[in-house]
Amino acid sequence: MTWTLTLKQPPALRLDLRALLPAALAGRSVAAVETLPLWQGRQSLPLAEFFQVGRGDGPEDLLVLEGDLARCDRIGWQLAAGRIEVRGSVGDLVGTGMSGGEILVDGHAGLLAGCEMQGGRLTVLGDVGDFAAAPLPGSMEGVRGGVLLVHGCAGARLADRMRRGLVLVHGDAGDFAASRLVAGTVAVGGTAGLHPGFHMRRGTLLCAGGGVAATPSFVPTRHEVGVIWQLLARSLAGYGGAFDGLPARRVQRLAGDVATGGRGEILLPQ
Numbered sequence: 001m002t003w004t005l006t007l008k009q010p011p012a013l014r015l016d017l018r019a020l021l022p023a024a025l026a027g028r029s030v031a032a033v034e035t036l037p038l039w040q041g042r043q044s045l046p047l048a049e050f051f052q053v054g055r056g057d058g059p060e061d062l063l064v065l066e067g068d069l070a071r072c073d074r075i076g077w078q079l080a081a082g083r084i085e086v087r088g089s090v091g092d093l094v095g096t097g098m099s100g101g102e103i104l105v106d107g108h109a110g111l112l113a114g115c116e117m118q119g120g121r122l123t124v125l126g127d128v129g130d131f132a133a134a135p136l137p138g139s140m141e142g143v144r145g146g147v148l149l150v151h152g153c154a155g156a157r158l159a160d161r162m163r164r165g166l167v168l169v170h171g172d173a174g175d176f177a178a179s180r181l182v183a184g185t186v187a188v189g190g191t192a193g194l195h196p197g198f199h200m201r202r203g204t205l206l207c208a209g210g211g212v213a214a215t216p217s218f219v220p221t222r223h224e225v226g227v228i229w230q231l232l233a234r235s236l237a238g239y240g241g242a243f244d245g246l247p248a249r250r251v252q253r254l255a256g257d258v259a260t261g262g263r264g265e266i267l268l269p270q
Contacts, residue, residue: 011050014071063084095117112136209242
């Protein structure tokens with residue numbers, strides 16, 4: 001049976017939903033779920049204060065959240081298995097540290113969406129805020145695996161310190177996209193803001209919309225990259241949108257950031 005939690009009204013203060021995972025609700029009664037503690041600031045309150053709880057036909061490992069959850073943070077915190085569907089916008093830190101499973105947000109997401117992911121798949125049908133797929137404040141490592149798909153636009157510092165995995169944004173990205181990138185692939189369907197790939201060490205930043213104002217520490221190369229480009233382009237074409245026609249386009253490759261070794265790359269389809 002599938003759990004459905006419907007927000008009664010937007011909370012006056014931000015609400016921490018890290019406790020709501022499919023595995024944590026499995027085997028519980030409706031009454032037991034209604035008494036689960038949720039943190040609002042320094043106060044712990046029962047879940048029934050904020051949500052109407054229902055059960056219906058569907059997969060046992062599916063949790064559905066409904067309503068405007070823009071003030072609800074840490075949805076899917078360290079998710080390891082199961083699926084969470086959010087029918088509305090969410091707050092900050094959605095999908096933080098997830099290592100498996102799937103999260104679908106039918107709306108916008110706040111700051112730090114998908115930060116420090118290790119696996120799984122996070123899909124946001126709207127926009128995401130700054131520091132998506134980045135490390136938590138004070139941490140040295142960002143995304144280490146998994147897939148973040150954004151159908152809208154992304155804010156600044158997208159995929160900062162990313163180590164592996166795929167981040168794909170159908171719209172535009174803000175300033176410092178793929179900054180300090182260690183490895184992995186960041187694909188932007190629109191345009192990127194200022195200083196793309198700032199201090200990247202390795203990895204790939206692809207800007208399908210062109211118009212990238214790369215810094216002087218990125219230099220054009222004359223390497224033959226046709227085979228590698230076709231492999232990458234065909235793998236991304238399945239995501240549709242601006243990536244659909246990539247295999248038929250040629251590509252310009254910029255190597256950098258030479259200030260940090262120059263082993264990364266920015267790919268600009270022509």
